[in-house]
Amino acid sequence: MGTLIKNGDIITATERMRADVYVEDGIVQAIASSLDAKPGDRVIDASGCYVFPGGIDVHTHLDMPFMGTVSTDDFETGTRAAAIGGTTGVIDFVMPERGQPLLDALEVWHAKARGKAVSDYAFHMAVTHYSDAVGRELPQVVEAGITSFKTFMAYKGSIGIDDAGLFQVMRKTRDLGALVTVHAENAEVVDGLVREMVAEGKLHPRYHALSRPALAEAEATHRAIALAEINARSLYIVHLTCDEALAHVKHAHCRGQHVMAETCPQYLLLDDSRYEGPDFEGAKYVMSPPLRKPKDNEALWQAIAAGYIQTVATDHCPFDFQGAKQMGRDNFAKIPNGAPGIEDRLALLYTYGVVPGRISLNRFVEVFATNPAKIFGLFPRKGTVAVGADADLVVFDPTIKGRISASTHHQRVDYNPFEGFETIGAPTHVLINGQLAVEGGKYVGEPGTGRYLPRKPSTTVRNTGHLEGVATGF
Numbered sequence: 001m002g003t004l005i006k007n008g009d010i011i012t013a014t015e016r017m018r019a020d021v022y023v024e025d026g027i028v029q030a031i032a033s034s035l036d037a038k039p040g041d042r043v044i045d046a047s048g049c050y051v052f053p054g055g056i057d058v059h060t061h062l063d064m065p066f067m068g069t070v071s072t073d074d075f076e077t078g079t080r081a082a083a084i085g086g087t088t089g090v091i092d093f094v095m096p097e098r099g100q101p102l103l104d105a106l107e108v109w110h111a112k113a114r115g116k117a118v119s120d121y122a123f124h125m126a127v128t129h130y131s132d133a134v135g136r137e138l139p140q141v142v143e144a145g146i147t148s149f150k151t152f153m154a155y156k157g158s159i160g161i162d163d164a165g166l167f168q169v170m171r172k173t174r175d176l177g178a179l180v181t182v183h184a185e186n187a188e189v190v191d192g193l194v195r196e197m198v199a200e201g202k203l204h205p206r207y208h209a210l211s212r213p214a215l216a217e218a219e220a221t222h223r224a225i226a227l228a229e230i231n232a233r234s235l236y237i238v239h240l241t242c243d244e245a246l247a248h249v250k251h252a253h254c255r256g257q258h259v260m261a262e263t264c265p266q267y268l269l270l271d272d273s274r275y276e277g278p279d280f281e282g283a284k285y286v287m288s289p290p291l292r293k294p295k296d297n298e299a300l301w302q303a304i305a306a307g308y309i310q311t312v313a314t315d316h317c318p319f320d321f322q323g324a325k326q327m328g329r330d331n332f333a334k335i336p337n338g339a340p341g342i343e344d345r346l347a348l349l350y351t352y353g354v355v356p357g358r359i360s361l362n363r364f365v366e367v368f369a370t371n372p373a374k375i376f377g378l379f380p381r382k383g384t385v386a387v388g389a390d391a392d393l394v395v396f397d398p399t400i401k402g403r404i405s406a407s408t409h410h411q412r413v414d415y416n417p418f419e420g421f422e423t424i425g426a427p428t429h430v431l432i433n434g435q436l437a438v439e440g441g442k443y444v445g446e447p448g449t450g451r452y453l454p455r456k457p458s459t460t461v462r463n464t465g466h467l468e469g470v471a472t473g474f
Contacts, residue, residue, distance in 0.1 A: 002029070003434065004037045008046030008395060010385050011361050012053065013370040021051060023391040026434040031387055042436065044429050046395045052365055053384050054088025054119075054392030054432065055346055056372040059238055059262060059313035062092050063112045067336040069324040071317050073412045076116040078316065078342055079450060081410040083119055083437050086346035086427045088392035089382055089453070091122045091372075093150055095159065098129045102137045106144060110452065117450030118443070119432050120390075122376070124181065126150040128158075130165030135172045145454020147178045147377055150238070153220045154185035154212075154288060162187075163227070170231045177457025179375070180228070181236040184220035184245065185212060185289055194333050205282030206275040208332045209290035217289050218244035225252050225259055236375065237261045239315050241289045243299040250308055260375060262311040263300050265341055265348045266417060271297060274417075283325045284415050286335040287315065301358045310371045312349060314341035318413035340411045344404055346394070347423040355424055377455035391434035400426040410443070 002024035010017050010031070020035040021028060037043050060082075063074040073081065079090060092113070096105035102125055113121055125146045127134060138149070151169055152160045161169070170180050193211040197203075202210075221237060225248055228235035240246060240261045252259040272291045275282035285291055303309045317338025319325055328335030349368060353359040359367075373383025381390050402423040406416040430438035437445035 001040050001042065002038060003042045003044065003431065003436070004035060005044045005046050005051060005393065005395060006035070008049050008051040010051045011365050012384050012386075013362055013366040016361065021385065021393065023393070023431065023434045026391055028385065028387050028389050028391050031385070044395060048397065048399070049428065050361070050396045050398065051385060052086070052394040052396055053369040053382070054394055054430065055086050055368045056089045056091070056378065056382060057082060057087045057313050057316065057342055057345065058091040058311060058372045058376055059264070059315045060090045060092045060342060061315070061317035061338065062090070064093070064095055064317065066317070066338070067334070068327065069319060069336055071338060072320055073316070073318050073340070073342070074116060075113040075121070075450075076118065076447060077412040079117045079119045079121065080443050081343040083430055083432060083445070084410050084427070084441065084443055085343035086394045086396065086430060087119070087342065088394070088430065088432045089120045089378070091124055091376060093126050094123050094146070095126045096128055102134065102141050103144065106141070106146070113450070113452065115448040118437065118445055118447060119450045120453050121450055122378070122453040122455055124148045124150045126152070126159065127161060127165070127169050128152070130161060130168050135168060138172050139176055142176045142178055142457070147455045147457045148181055149173055149178060150181050150183070152183045153224065154183055154187050154190055156187035156191045160187050163223070166224070167227055167231070170227055170233055174231055174233045179234055179236055179458070181238050182224045183238055184217055184224050186216040186220045189216040189219070198331060198333055203331050205280065205286055205332050205335065208286045208335065209272045209275050212288060212290050214242040214244045214292060214296070217242055218248060221245040222248045225249070225257065228259065229257055234258045235260070239264050239267065239289065239313070240300070240309065241267045242292045242296045246299055246303055246308065253308060260310045261308065262313050263304070263309050264313055264315050265345055266291065266339060268297055268300050269348060269352055269421070270417060280329055283328060283335050284321050284417055285339065286325070286328070286332065286337055287317070287339045288337045301353065304353070304367060305359050305363065310367065310375065312345065312367045313372070314345050316340055316342035318411060320413055321415045323414070339417045340413045341417065343409055343411050344416075344418055347402070347404070347426060348418065348421065350425045351423045375458060377458040378453065391431050393431040394427050395429040396425055397428050398425040402426055
């Protein structure tokens with residue numbers, strides 16, 4: 001049985017067209033101005049709706065141990081919530097313990113996802129320590145289908161890596177065609193400020209933000225860019241938050257260096273006034289890097305529109321406010337860093353980006369689905385509406401109004417950082433690999449049907465300092 005989506009406006013990163021889409025065997029089989037259903041086919045009337053490619057969230061932390069606890073969404077609940085929100089694929093992070101072989105950690109993450117994920121998924125490999133043994137494993141990780149490596153310039157003494165290790169990761173992966181991504185914060189500055197504030201009894205959640213200033217992110221961003229340039233290779237900055245760090249990305253673009261950046265809805269729509277909430281409410285917004293100033297919100301929106309920021313992910317890493325977050329009630333440094341967002345990315349980007357004219361519909365699709373697929377080696381199988389592509393599709397009604405609330409969301413966490421945000425537009429139907437997964441805001445698919453996606457080095461991104469096929473600020 002196939003599925004025919006009729007009368008919708010198909011939106012890709014480059015086109016808008018009124019057409020029908022026919023799906024069978026998990027693949028988009030035909031796109032034309034008028035198509036007829038076969039006997040037994042499901043027909044979805046998309047009149048007045050957009051048809052988007054399913055979103056890809058390239059920054060999630062599902063079922064992840066961190067700071068003495070574990071993120072509350074696993075691969076089942078997290079990908080289900082994502083699907084309801086229009087995201088049909090995720091790239092999660094394998095997080096080895098210090099000294100643990102990378103391939104052993106990969107098997108742990110395969111076990112977490114296998115038989116649980118409702119959408120297709122891939123992995124980044126975090127390099128949380130560097131040694132000669134790790135260097136020898138890097139080619140094997142690429143052979144296993146992981147072509148992107150995550151490094152943390154923060155979290156000194158736990159998952160953080162020093163400059164020597166980062167330099168070696170960049171160097172050892174260059175000839176493998178793999179992409180290095182960095183969490184850019186100056187670990188020495190953050191560690192020193194945290195110790196100083198705790199010693200002075202400054203323990204309120206507001207001090208989380210004050211201990212991780214924008215300039216600490218900007219300095220680390222600059223340093224990572226310099227190390228990448230020395231190695232003549234591409235670089236991807238995760239969850240960029242502030243104008244100071246953005247300035248270094250822009251400068252790199254102006255020099256012709258290939259540097260890409262990602263941001264998240266929280267850095268586009270929330271600011272550091274949230275840390276002043278009463279009765280420990282600020283703990284809900286403890287994430288790293290922290291929320292910044294309103295001026296940074298607007299700078300990031302402008303950078304998306306101009307092409308300096310290529311993707312919007314979520315850094316979905318949920319911890320219950322009434323549970324794990326309370327570990328830091330008497331000391332901000334013990335609050336688990338992270339917040340939910342995997343379900344709300346499409347609604348927030350559309351409502352606060354497209355509707356007010358900050359970004360176009362095509363740019364929205366580009367940062368939500370197409371660039372993530374291109375940069376991380378999944379395009380054209382994912383990230384677009386095209387004949388031969390996987391049938392990951394979102395039928396989106398731009399007239400549906402809603403309000404975000406923890407009382408109605410599907411993420412397995414007891415609060416929502418966007419509580420009360422009004423939204424315009426919502427998915428009416430979501431197809432994953434051609435199967436109806438979401439209808440009328442409810443998950444109707446089969447559990448555990450998601451597939452692992454081994455990736456090859458991207459043909460779009462090359463470690464030559466040159467960027468092809470992905471919109472930039474040049």
